Amino acid sequence: MARRILPGLPLTLGITLVYVAIIVVLPLGALIFKAASLGPEDYWRIVSSERAIASYRITILCALAATLFNLVFGLALAWVIVRYRFPGRRFIDALVDLPFALPTAVAGIALTTLFASNGWFGAPLAAIGIKVAYTPLGIIIAMAFTSLPFIVRTVQPVLEELDPALEEAGQTLGASDLEIFLRVILPQLAPALLAGLSLSFARSLGEFGAIIFIAGNEPFETEITALLAFIRLEEYDYPASAAIASVMLLAAFTMLAVTNLLQTRALRYTVKG
Amino acid sequence: MKIRLDTVVKTFDTFRAVHGVSLDIESGELVALLGPSGSGKTTILRMVAGLEFPDGGAIYFGDENATDIEVRHRGVGFVFQHYALFPHMTVDENIAFGMKVSKTKRSAAEISDRVAHLLRLVQLEGLQDRFPAQISGGQRQRVALARALAVDPKVLLLDEPFGALDANVRRDLRRWLRKIHDELGITTLFVTHDQAEALDLADRVVILDKGKIVQTGTPEEVCRAPASVFVMNFLGDANRLKVTVSGEKAQIQDVTFDVAGIADGAAELYFRPADVTWREDGHGIQATIARVIDRPDSRRVLALTTDGHSIEFDAAPEFPFRADTRGFVDIRRPRVYPA
Numbered sequence: 001m002a003r004r005i006l007p008g009l010p011l012t013l014g015i016t017l018v019y020v021a022i023i024v025v026l027p028l029g030a031l032i033f034k035a036a037s038l039g040p041e042d043y044w045r046i047v048s049s050e051r052a053i054a055s056y057r058i059t060i061l062c063a064l065a066a067t068l069f070n071l072v073f074g075l076a077l078a079w080v081i082v083r084y085r086f087p088g089r090r091f092i093d094a095l096v097d098l099p100f101a102l103p104t105a106v107a108g109i110a111l112t113t114l115f116a117s118n119g120w121f122g123a124p125l126a127a128i129g130i131k132v133a134y135t136p137l138g139i140i141i142a143m144a145f146t147s148l149p150f151i152v153r154t155v156q157p158v159l160e161e162l163d164p165a166l167e168e169a170g171q172t173l174g175a176s177d178l179e180i181f182l183r184v185i186l187p188q189l190a191p192a193l194l195a196g197l198s199l200s201f202a203r204s205l206g207e208f209g210a211i212i213f214i215a216g217n218e219p220f221e222t223e224i225t226a227l228l229a230f231i232r233l234e235e236y237d238y239p240a241s242a243a244i245a246s247v248m249l250l251a252a253f254t255m256l257a258v259t260n261l262l263q264t265r266a267l268r269y270t271v272k273g
Numbered sequence: 274m275k276i277r278l279d280t281v282v283k284t285f286d287t288f289r290a291v292h293g294v295s296l297d298i299e300s301g302e303l304v305a306l307l308g309p310s311g312s313g314k315t316t317i318l319r320m321v322a323g324l325e326f327p328d329g330g331a332i333y334f335g336d337e338n339a340t341d342i343e344v345r346h347r348g349v350g351f352v353f354q355h356y357a358l359f360p361h362m363t364v365d366e367n368i369a370f371g372m373k374v375s376k377t378k379r380s381a382a383e384i385s386d387r388v389a390h391l392l393r394l395v396q397l398e399g400l401q402d403r404f405p406a407q408i409s410g411g412q413r414q415r416v417a418l419a420r421a422l423a424v425d426p427k428v429l430l431l432d433e434p435f436g437a438l439d440a441n442v443r444r445d446l447r448r449w450l451r452k453i454h455d456e457l458g459i460t461t462l463f464v465t466h467d468q469a470e471a472l473d474l475a476d477r478v479v480i481l482d483k484g485k486i487v488q489t490g491t492p493e494e495v496c497r498a499p500a501s502v503f504v505m506n507f508l509g510d511a512n513r514l515k516v517t518v519s520g521e522k523a524q525i526q527d528v529t530f531d532v533a534g535i536a537d538g539a540a541e542l543y544f545r546p547a548d549v550t551w552r553e554d555g556h557g558i559q560a561t562i563a564r565v566i567d568r569p570d571s572r573r574v575l576a577l578t579t580d581g582h583s584i585e586f587d588a589a590p591e592f593p594f595r596a597d598t599r600g601f602v603d604i605r606r607p608r609v610y611p612a
Contacts, residue, residue, distance in 0.1 A: 163355075163357060165353045165354075165355065165357035166357050166359060168324055168344075168351075168353070168357065169351070169353060169357040169358075169359070169420075170359075170370075170374075171324070171343075171344045171345050172322060172323075172324070172344055172345070172349060172350070172351040172421070173345075173370055173371035173374065173420070173421075173423075173424055174345045174346075174371055174374055174375055174376070174424060175345065175370070175371075175374040176345070176374070179374045183359075183370070183374070184359055187361045188360065188361055269360055269361045269362075269404040269405075269406065270360070270404075270406055
């Protein structure tokens with residue numbers, strides 16, 4: 001066996017494997033084991049019930065909407081923080097992490113208060129006929145709030161490393177600002193954006209605390225999948241809860257795998273050959 | 274395209290990078306901006322490109338005042354110091370970029386014809402599908418040049434074009450760039466801090482110090498008649514002896530030098546290491562050899578004159594003497610500057 005320069009491989013690898021097994025694999029295994037205790041027919045009946053399907057649709061559509069919203073605003077926010085120097089820049093930079101630090105239930109209560117039909121934002125919006133709290137729009141806002149940092153924090157370092165000479169090269173070759181953004185900057189941000197998007201989407205799929213306060217939780221209307229699993233849990237119907245959760249697990253896993261593939265493709269130019 | 278700079282000034286915050294530089298570059302000329310770091314040479318190049326705007330003065334392209342024309346409309350080809358190739362595009366796509374975003378629409382076939390032509394010109398046929406990370410530094414340099422030439426620039430500007438390359442690659446590319454320039458006849462301005470590169474490549478050398486032009490001339494002119502102590506030192510190794518001038522003559526020991534046009538008083542006499550002959554006896558400045566350093570094509574001799582000046586000179590590889598040998602140095606082509 002080749003001699004290694006860095007010591008400690010057996011120790012660190014051992015700790016890592018044990019840790020991953022206990023903290024990640026074991027609970028997920030238990031979930032699948034629990035779901036598997038149902039027969040195939042029961043399993044299918046639970047995960048394909050009308051109420052469950054409605055909850056998937058709401059969760060996925062809202063998560064998509066929230067992620068697209070964050071794509072635009074997260075990118076703009078990262079751009080402003082990296083490219084411009086203005087008073088309060090560091091404060092805004094610090095503020096971006098707040099959704100990570102804040103208990104999501106607190107965020108949910110705060111958002112509900114703001115967007116309720118008599119709240120600071122909710123009242124004027126209600127006046128023009130837009131209802132936010134207790135509608136899918138409220139779910140989207142809660143999801144967007146809790147997952148914003150993912151996009152900003154994945155794009156920011158890549159944006160900082162971009163060589164300004166690339167943009168100048170684009171200018172000397174006659175490209176407009178828009179062409180430079182679309183053809184030079186965006187393709188280089190794409191892998192980071194993809195990573196941010198998938199994290200943001202996964203987080204939105206799994207978000208619970210912030211949403212249940214603002215969503216109203218009306219079955220078939222504003223009930224998210226995580227809540228449905230929780231309701232089954234409260235009814236002591238553990239296998240049903242696990243079955244619904246296993247669908248979410250599958251969705252999240254598939255999406256992360258697809259993102260990884262796309263990322264590898266987007267980064268193919270960095271491969272030395 | 275003829276370029277004219279008229280008393281161009283550029284200040285960054287409190288640092289004045291360029292102090293009233295005026296310069297004429299004839300159509301089809303290859304001109305080097307030569308100077309140490311901080312001499313303002315890159316700033317001048319970037320102002321000609323339109324990547325910086327001057328605070329004062331004007332830049333003309335032909336008869337047109339180009340001072341306020343935006344970089345993307347100025348029609349310059351710019352080769353960046355570290356090439357600035359688009360990392361996510363292949364060699365082909367990099368070269369085609371300028372044509373794709375151009376207002377003059379070209380068909381896909383026209384573009385690929387021109388890319389193929391440019392690939393031949395820069396001798397990179399067969400590498401068109403590689404990404405910049407997959408080719409060598411010298412190859413990247415040539416892709417950058419092809420990309421700049423693709424948009425038919427009126428002027429070609431190169432920022433330290435060979436700075437990041439190995440010595441051998443550098444020399445080959447210099448010869449090659451000269452050949453391309455002679456073929457295309459495009460007005461070219463390049464920046465370098467390497468005097469050998471400037472002298473090797475340029476029709477005319479513009480030497481800069483602290484944001485000002487200190488001398489302009491052909492390589493021969495600046496080498497044979499450096500205008501100042503700065504130019505003398507910057508162009509190559511130089512020995513310095515302190516002398517006193519009286520009646521247009523300078524005296525060192527019993528050797529007299531004619532120094533026409535230098536006022537009486539303290540002065541400095543400079544000479545190149547190659548302009549010295551060592552004699553065992555006879556006439557010259559008395560000196561003792563301190564050390565001999567061997568080089569592939571010569572020997573560099575370090576000597577100390579009897580009045581305490583250390584000098585260095587080059588001798589043939591057969592030079593037989595060792596340290597502590599006494600003798601005389603005979604100086605050719607001395608240049609005297611007022612102290």
